[in-house]
Every structure is written in C-alpha cells, then in structure tokens.
Amino acid sequence: MPDATIPTIPALTPSDRIDGAVHDSRRHESAHKHVSGEAVYVDDIPEPAGLLHVYLGLSARARARVVSMDLDKVRAAPGVVAVLTAADVPGENDIGAVGLHDEPMFATTLVQHVGQPLFAVAAETRAQARRAATLAELVYEDLPAILSIAAARDGERKLVVAPMTLRIGDAAAALERAPHRVSGRLAVGGQEHFYLESQIAMAVPGEDEEVLVHVSTQHPSEVQHIVAHVLDVPDGAVTVEVRRMGGGFGGKETQANLFAACAALVAKKTGRAAKLRPDRDDDFQITGKRHDFEIDYTVGFDGDGRIDGVDMLFAARAGYAADLSGPVTDRALFHADNGYHYADARLESLPLKTNTVSNTAFRGFGGPQGVIAAERIIDEIAFALGKDPLEIRKRNFYGTTDRNVTPYHQTVENNILPELVAGLEGSCGYWERRAAIRAHNAGSRILRKGLALTPVKFGISFTATQFNQAGALVHVYTDGSVQVNHGGTEMGQGLYTKVAQVVAEEFQVDIAHVRPTATNTGKVPNTSATAASSGSDLNGKAAQNAARAIKERLVAFAANHWSVAPGEVVFQRNRVRVGEREMSFASLIRAAYMARVQLSATGFYKTPKIHWDRVAGRGTPFYYFAYGAACSEVTVDTLTGEYVVDRVDILHDCGRSLNPVIDKGQIEGGFVQGMGWLTTEELWWDAAGRLRTHAPSTYKIPACGDRPKIFNVHLLENAPNREDTIFRSKAVGEPPFMLGVSVLHALSDAVASVAGHRFCPRLDAPATPERVLATIGALRERARQAAPNQAGF
Template sequence: MPDAALPVPTISAIDGAVHSPRPHESAHKHVSGEAVYIDDIAEPAGLLHVALGLSAKAHARVTALDLSRVRAAPGVAVVVTAADVPGVNDIGYMGKGDEPLFASDLVQHVGQPLFAVAAHTRDQARRAAALADVTYEDLPAILTIAAARDGERTLVTAPMTLTVGDSAAALAEAPRRLDGRLAVGGQEHFYLESQIALAIPGEDEEVLVHVSTQHPTEVQHIVAHILHVPNGAVTVEVRRMGGGFGGKETQANLFAACAALIAKKTGRAAKLRPDRDDDFQITGKRHDFEIDYAVGFTDEGLVTGVEMLFAARAGYAADLSGPVTDRALFHADNCYHYPAARLESLPLKTNTVSNTAFRGFGGPQGMVAAERVIDEIAFALGADPLTIRKRNFYGVEDRNLTPYHQIVADNIIPELVAELEADCGYWERRAAIRAHNARSRILKKGLALTPVKFGISFTATHYNQAGALVHVYTDGSVQVNHGGTEMGQGLHTKVAQIVAEEFQIDIAQVRPTATTTGKVPNTSATAASSGTDLNGKAAQNAARAIKERLAAFAAERWGVAADAVVFAPGRIQAGDQSMSFPELVRAAYMARVQLSATGFYKTPKIHWDRAAGRGTPFFYYAYGAACSEVTVDTLTGEYVVDRVDILHDCGRSLNPAIDKGQIEGGFVQGMGWLTMEELWWDGQGRLRTHAPSTYKIPACGDRPRVFNVRLLDNAPNREDSVFRSKAVGEPPFMLGMSVLHALSDAVASVADHRFCPQLDAPATPERVLATIGRLRARAAGV
C-alpha cells in the first residue's frame, strides 16, 4: 500500500471536524421536505410564468413565425423572440455565436427555442406556447454519428490528437494485432429538480437571478451578455440544486437568460420551469461515441501500440464538446501503459441537441475503450481479463508516461487491485462461476474486476482557482461563502468541516450560505470533481487569515509569543490564559481586529499545451476498482447484478459517510449508463425517450443484491490537497464498467469464451440477447 512515511500535515484531535462521518448539512431538510429549492421560494407579487415555444423540425429554415394567437391567449403578458434581445442573441459557452437564445431564421434541432411567452399562470403560458403558427422549409438533417462521419464531417470545434512513441511502427511490428469498433451510448442527466430560473428585476440595470446551475459566474456573464449590461449588474444566487451531474454546468444559461430578459422587459419577476418532457428535448446529454481502435500486443498480452479515433455526436453547437472529447483522450489509457499511442477526437456536428458535460466529462467513454481493448487481448490469448489488466498496469521508471506526457507519479493501482482481488475472493468465485455455467443451460453467470484511474483538475487550466469569504461574528458563530455550488454532493458540509477544523470549533457553529456572485466573484464551475479541492482550500485560506489575526491579538494582549497561542478543541490557550472561541472573538472585536477575510486558491504544478498535446493537466489521480457478478437469462437477455465489491481511493477522506454515498451513487449511475439508459431519436430527429415512461434509470430493484463498499485505508494524497483528501465526485462513476464486463463474461460463456462478445453500451436486455444469438451462430459456424 502507499508509503506510510509520506509527509502528512498535523491533524488536530477535535472529533467531528475533518476525517469524520458527519451528516450532510441539509440531509434532515431533504427528507422532511423543508429544503428550499427555487420552485419553493415564495413567489413575488406579480410573478410571470414563462414557457418556451420549441421547434418541431431538426433542420429547417423558418419562413414564417406567426405569434398572434399566442399573444391573444388568456393571461398572456408578453411574448419575446430574438428581435427582443437587447444584447447579443447567444448563450453558448465557447463564445462562438453558434447557440442562440432564440432561433430566428434557422432551426438546427427538434426542441430548439423559437420564442418565450410569459403569462399569469404556468398553465396559461404552456397552453399559449402551443398556439404558434410556424412555417418551415426543410433542410437535410444529419442525426447520427454514422451520417456525420460519412458526409462532410463538419466539426463543432477543433479536434485534438495525443501521441506518444511511433504507434504506426508499433502496430506494424507487433506479434499480434486486433482492430475493432465500439459504440457507447449517451445518457440523460435526469436530475430530480428540472432546469429552473427565477429572475427578479432591480433598480436601473440590476437583476437578481435564482437559478439551478453549477456555474453561477457563467450564468452571470451570459445574462449580462443578453441584456447588454455590465456583469456587476447581474447577481446570480444558488442555495442548492436537486442534482446536476454536469447537466447544469452550461444548460442553465438558456433558462436564466430567458427569465431575466422577461423580468427586465416587464419590470416583473419571471420564473421559467420547463415540463420534464421539454427539459429532455431542450437540454444536452452525455455524448455518445463510436470508437475505432487498433491494438498491437505480445503473446504475453502486453500492449505495444494503440491507435484510437473517438467520433462523438456533439449536436448542433460547440457547447463543451471540445473539452469533453479532449478528456476522452486523456482517459483512453485508464490504468494501462501504452508504449506507443495515437489518440484522436472527432467532435461531429449533428442536428440534435448540443451535447454537454456529464459526470466524468468524456473520461468514462475513454475508459470503456481502454477496457474493451484489454478484453479483446484476453479473449485472443484465452487468458482471464484480470490477468491481462494487471500485466498492463502503469508501473515505475519506463512504464509511467501517459499519452499526454504526464508522469504517473502516485500510482497505487497494482496494490489497490491486489487488495480487492483478495478481499472479494476473485479467483475462487471465478472457478465457482465456471462450474455453475457448465451445469446451467439457461442462467449464466459472469464476473469482472475493472480498475479506475481518474485525473483531477480542469483541463482548462484557468478554471483551477477558487475564492471564499469567511465572517466570524462576535458570538463565535461563523459564516462561510465560497464559489462552489451544492447539488447534493455534500460540498457545503465538507467546507464547513474544514473551517471548523481550522478554528477548532464544533461544526454546528459554522453556517454555509448560498453561493452568490455578489459575495465571491469570478467563480469556476463546480465540476471536474474539484469542488472541495478548490473551494475547501480557498475557505481554509480565509479561515487561516482570521486565525492568524486572532493569534497575533492574543499574543499581544497576554504577552506571549505568537507560537504560544494554541487553538485546541473548543479552547484557545495563550500562555496561562484559557478561553473559549467566542470569548477570544469578543475581545478581538473590542480591540478592533478584523474578523472577516477573503480566501483564494489556485492549483499548483499544472500546465497544458493543447496544440502540442503535452503537459501536466492533472494535479493528482484518484484510483479505485470494482468487482461485479451478474446472472443473465440467455432466453430473454434479462439480468440481475448479484454482488458488487468496491475498494476506492479517497486519500484521507474528509467525510467517509459522504464519500461512501458518492461512491455508491456514482457506481449505480455508471451502471445505469452502461446497461439500461438508452436515448433514441427517430428518423425526424425527435427524441422518443423523453420522460420517465420511456427512459429507464436504475431503480431500487436494479441495485446489487450484495453491495460492499470500502474506502482504501492509509492512503493520504501525496499532493498538498485539503487535509490530504482526494476528489470523489466523478471517479466512482467509472466503477460501473465492471457490470458491463461482467455481462460480457456471462454472454461469452455461451460460446465457451472463445470469442470476445464485443458487447456495446448500453447493454440492454435486447442488446444482450442479440449478442448471445450472434455468438451462438459464430460458434456453430453459421
């Protein structure tokens, strides 16, 4: 396991601050219904409800837009179109001008907003929006990756290539070679709270926007852009979200901008909460990919060279497709060393909704490709996939360079996998499953153990910064505000723990407040698993500034050296003087000591040159592994997940209870993506899986029957993260790959494991059954 001699900062003895399983600060309010979400905010007098009028065509010119019936509908106060935007009609993240708030003469996907209508009630607004008369001139629509690849290959943003070594020569000289294609489906975010924004007009140019977003500063900029006002005139506030998963990183821009536009135009508060079906149609998803791969390897299963092309359905606009497809390349190695590699992205333009961030941000798609390659090698050699995985792990010295030329300096995956392998009884269960399958004609079992290595940091280096604001009040209570947003992941709880630890006070004395651009400006998105790393460090920086002032005051007041002032659990000792935190604070206030501070943090050591494809984009890596066992009904393709064992690396966990919850939730969401969540568009570009009735996410009955989750012990982060913890938002998501490969193992048994099933994702029962049929036909020589 990791070197126990690594330097670790001194941790105080106070119980219940960091490294302890504290409950989520809003958990009791979540279960009781007391937690206030945006739709629960008391509605201001005169509130207008907003609905959007959406395109019915995937690609067409709008030759006429008659809104007279909309304006005449009962309760309607105002209707706005692109012509009513006082600023620039663009809400796109990349600033390319390719994502209008309202389409005018051209629509590029079904569900693209054409106008908005505000009425006295939500029902009136929705009914009015359906009355628009739109005349279209149809244009050719490209809806699939295949159609985009076979056509002109229009890209929404510049592709990226990563190279290490000479992959062409490595493939040509390899003792063995395999080529293939893998299809990986997209995923709907399905946050419990839909997109929503409430805008309240203020004096002059000012507007306050309550919006469910992971990136308040981006919303602030977009709203200011639309309204043609300074950024400082727009205040964006987020107390909590009912889930985000990446779907509220850029997608909230449209809803906030529309509500703010109507609020300023009418002088009345405006709220926009789309119906779930509309939310599905309007907002982007996880990118689906088609990945071409070629791998050269030795007779022992060692990879000698790899080439991969990642073609993604990006949708009609750039959004985050560039960074997402970049990160797919960054993680196309997962835990495996490629001596020579060429990895290329292809973000293809299609006439579908513009795809966006989703937990893992392209990394999961890259990792699935890596695991397929390993499986292909294992089947070609007749070896157990775990054996081939372990043989190709990153090592030391000449086996630690990634395709983007970062050295993997903190590698613990061999030890972690060995520990899980022993704990879950992998080899004993493997033998038992083979015996079961030999005697069971219909129900086949499968087993797989897959690893995870996930890089932590934004690959856009400038996002790796955060600010915080800490106030200490004269009664000893503390308020903390930071740039991160709370979406159920426990960020506010962890930041409160960090501040409590610094002051050595009970966490009950620390109150996290709503994220607002009016307190902490220029925030980064709460994404890339960096929420606690960045904002926790910024809050710690602010708390330490106040703590240093208090220590200096105490030293002067009681005539002791500054280092003789000790913050102990619940008490401060200054020489012979002992006092509580509130007592010290009151004394400091009377002596006119500043009790408020801003904090700032920027991630060190990282740099990235995209054009060259080289650098150190990640501060550190988070590791994990999962072993999954499944049973497949070969007559129907249906299956159950019998058992899952997870061992995950959280460094020195700030809050084991919250981290365990993130691991469990991330795993189940990842499993859902790879097994049952299927997006389906028809030939006209209409999303047919647009509601809970047609889009299936994991439910209680889909959970593993036995679910064992454990945090890796004695594994502090080697980098100076906040109290040597590690990020836990995205890395566990990829643990769900073990279920896909366990299904593949079960399916392969119908042909005595002679052929790689090449099971694409999502591995729905229909796809599993079709793959079983294909393998049986191949085994029979048909």
C-alpha cells in the same frame, strides 16, 4: 501507503476532538431537510407579487428554414403579458458556452434540432403560458438533417470544434511489428442527466440595470456572464444565487444559461419577476446529454498480452453547437489509457456536428468513454490469447519507475493502482469465484453468470488551466459564530458540509457554529464551475486560506494583548489557550472585536503544478490521479437477455477522506449511475430527429430493485494524497462513476460463456436486455460457423 514526508495530524482524544471535524463521518448539512421536504429549491422560494410564468415555444423540425412565424394568437391568448423573440434581445442573442457564440437563445431563420427554442411566452399562470405556446403558427422549409454519428461520418464530417490528437512513440510502427493485432469498433450510448429538480430559474428585476437570478446551476459566474450579455449590461449588474440544486451531474454546468437568461429577459422587459420551469418532457428535448461515441481501435500486443501499440479514433455526436464538446472529447482521449501504459499510441477525437441537441458535460466529462475503450481492448487481448482479462489488466498497469508516461506526456507518480487492485482481488475472492462461476455455467444452459474486475485511474483538475482556481469569504461574528461562503455549488454531493468541516477544523470549533451560505456572485466573484471533481479541492483550500488569515490576526492580537509568544496561542476544542490563560473561542472573538481586529477575510486558491498545451498535446493537465476498482458478478437469462447484478465489491481511493460517510455515498451513487449508463439507459431519436425517450415512462434509470443484491463498498485505508490537497484528501465526485464499467464486462463475460469464451462478444453499450439477447444470438451463430458439427451452442 504511508509516506514519512507527509505531515501527520496527531490523534486527538475523544474529549479534545471537535464535533464535525475533517475526517469525521458527518451527515450532510441539509439531510434532515431533504427527507422532510423543508429544503428550499428555486421552485420553493416564495414568489414575489406579480410574478410571471414563462414557457418556451420549441421547434418541431430537426433542420429547417423558418419561412414564417405568426405569434398573434399567442399574444392574444388569455393571461399572456409578453411574447419575446430574438428581436427583443437588447444584447447578444447567444447563450453558448466558452465564448464560441454558436448557440442562439432564440432561433431566427434556421432551426437546427427538434426542441430548439424560438420564442418565450410570459403569462399570469404557468398553465396559461403553456397553452399559449401551442398556438404559434409556424411554416418550415425542411432541410437535410444529420442525426447520427454514422451519418455525420459518411457526409461532410462537419466538426463543432477542432479535434485533438495525442501521440507518444510511433503507433504505426509498433502495430506493424506487434506479434498480434486486433481491430474493432465500440459503440457507446449517451445518457440523460435526469436530475430530480428540472432546469429552473427565477429572475427578480432590481433598480436601473440590476437583476437577481435564482437558478439551479453548477456555474453561477457563467450564468452571470451570459445574462449580462443577453441584457447588454455589465456583469456586476447581475447577481446569481444558488443555495442548492436537486442534482446536476454536469447537466447544469452550461445548460442553465438558457433558462436564466430567458427569465431575466422577461423580468427586465416587463418589470415583473419571472420564473421559467420547463416540463420534464421539454427539459429532455431542450438540454444536452452525455456524448455518445463510436470508437475505432486497433491494438497490437505480444504473446503475454502486453500492449505494444494503440491507435484509436473517438467519433462523438456533439449536436448542433459546440457547448463543451471540445473539452469533453479531449478528456476522452486523456482517459483512453485508463490505468494502462501505452508506449506507442495515437489517439484522435472527432467532435461531429449533428442536428440534435448540443451534448454537454456529464459526470466524468468524457473520461468514462475513454475508460470503456481501454477496457474493451483489454478484453480483446484476453479473448485473443485465451487468458483471464484480469491477468491482462495487471500485466499492462503503469509502473512506478518505468512505463509511467501517459500519451499526453505526463508522468504518473504515486501510482497505487497495482496494490489497490491486488487488495480487492484478494478481499473479494476473485479467483475462487471465477472457478465457481465456470462450474455453474458448465451445468446451466439458460442462466449464465459473469464476473469482471475493472480498475479506474482518473485525473483530477480542469484541463482548461484557468478554471483551477477558487475564492471564499469567511466571517466571524462577535458571538463566535462563523459564516462561510465560496464559489462552489451544492447539488447533493456534500460540498457545503465538507467546506464547513474545513473551517470548523481551522478554528477548532464544533461544526454547529459554522454556517454555510448560498453561493452568490455578489460575495465571491469569477468562480469556476463545480465540476471536474474539484469542488472540495478548490473551495476547501480557499476557505482554509480565508480562515487562516483570520486566525493569524487572532494569534497576533492575543500574543500582543496578553504578552505571550505567538506559539503560546493554541486553539483547542471551542476554546483558546493563551499562555496560562484559557478562554472560550467566543470570548477571544469579542476581545478582538473590541480591539478593532478584522474578523472577515477572503481566501483564494489555485492548483499548482499544472499546465497544458492542447496544440502540442503535451503537458501536466492533472494535479493527481484518483484510483479505484470494482468487481461485479451478474446472472443473465440467455432466453430473454434480462439480467440481475448479484454482487459488487468496491475498493476506492479517497486519499484521507474529508468525510467517509459522504464519500461512500458518492461512490455508491456514482457506481449505480455508471451502471445505468451502460445497461438500462437508452436514448433514441426517430428518423425525424425527435427524441422518443423523453420522460420517465420511456427512459429507464436504475431503480432501487436494480442495485446489487450484495453491495460492499470500502475506502482504501492508510493512503493519504501525496499532493498538498485539502487535508490530504482526494476527489470523489466523478471517479466512482467508472466503476460501473465492471458491470458491462461482467455481462460480456456471461455472454461469452455461451460460446465457451472463444470469442470477444463485443457487447456495445447500453447493454439493454435486447442488445444482450442479440449479442448472444450473434455469438452462437459465430460459434456454429466456426464449429458446425459441435452441439450445445
């Protein structure tokens, strides 16, 4: 939706336009290397002479005292060079996130989940280290373990961090006076990150206290800090480098700490380079997942379906240590409204301690669990009133001049969700397809179809305000080539490409002249994690700031050297016009160098306008909101519970996209990953606390055949960001993930048809075929009890 207050970028003719400018659909800078196998990941880096391979010895108990740990056979095994335990840590035996110091690198007298590391073996080969790790003789004294949310709620209710409550208005009074009220519980499963590149780190010892760590992480500065504390050295003695990751999805924000610190410890203890790459099964057992939740809700509403009051409790399985459970459960509350206005609401988190692995960040960071709760209460209202859920959604959207304050007291500005949903509703033919599906289901006893259109409103920024900052370093060399380095990490999402496009745009040079280099804590310090969908926003602005600093020096030099006004120095495609004179960009750079003009600059950016008071539950935690909507159609086999996704239509808001083809890829991938979370991906622990879905053989992510048969993805046009983001773009990493919620609700719609849409199916996630079939059976039984003389159920 155009706005005259936003500066417009004049259109360029094809001959003027640089190759790879912002807003171009430019392929990923490493795409050709990804498909050819030339892209270098940590395990592809040539191994230094004498490199040791490290393997971890893991706990076999969920909660137990370690009575004895005999490692003599491990030390005597062939090829073993060192065996390290907590006693060998010179600094702090802790790799916990956000400074809570509650997550030991190596357990000592108490183990708190199956798969918790107890020791590390370093050997000449990985096979030798792996075999040796199995020779440990451990004696445990088992202790009572709490493994599930239900057990944690029924017991002492130990929490890993303090809970948070958001309040607006008087929820209790609103619920009391509401004409209609519904209560229920929604169970939402967790999710394994399943990055293609497992956790991995290689440490190379340097002089004195120094160590270089190559690691697959989204947060190099935190890894630097953790390694320094474990080794008891200054942060500046540790250099962390990340060229690329083979996927992260939040699983490498804090979880890489263990692997980097352990490899660095071995390297410094032995004086030899060390690499730690766990088996996929061990990776599954050691690392945290998306938090699973049980969400209790009560909603009051009027006869038109407008929400009067909401009360929700979000109980999460946090695991044995805090990790990022505090901010994750906070963000679930921030998104428990999705795109809907709650005038009176009370939202509370409950991050429960359990004897399972510490759950962590995952794409959306708790937001998806909040969104799914909002969509469940919309469905409850629709079924209670006998209306189409889309009617109820539209009736409860935030307004533009009123009904626009969130439960955390931020005013929703520039709300385009109603228009976006209306656009998708028309373009996908929602109402015509709804009628056709009803007709199909009336004539089909076995194959039932379902349809759902769900929206997304997602807040962009870290809720920990201090993380909303970024640095960058730009060099221009005398041949006119440009190098850019920043604190963001590349995990396949195209961040390096987008930031290179920003720099190319600023200097008006083809992107082939701009080279992004590996993220390195020795170049750009104190960086934030590449998370919260903020990578392009933060690092793009920081790189722009650095490029503009150099550009200002070049303009001042050229104006003075050729005696023209600064305004007469104009950067064009690979050339610069100075008054009547025109020269190549490289020629200007060489002249500036000869005049001793500084051709390197650091850049910095911090997000404006945001602040947050967690205790009060008030503030402006988000700089802006990204919006989107998806309409999904499914077919369910009511005899088996199996289903297919027939068609998906998506309309998503990227502002003025920096790179439309990369953004479309993020939307498609995010949607499929979100669909997987809610359908096929099921985590299951047995009664002893052992994760049984611990490998590709037992954990089902969506495959190529699971993608929608018809998949229409469009970017919202003519809707630049109203805030001063990088070239008026919007974040696109996390918001599309929640578009997958439409598949769950389409399945729910299909299931509801077996009872004539008279009851809310309350289909929990993941909606595996088994769960779908069980829900169909329960719904049919409910229908029989409600109408025992009616046939056909």
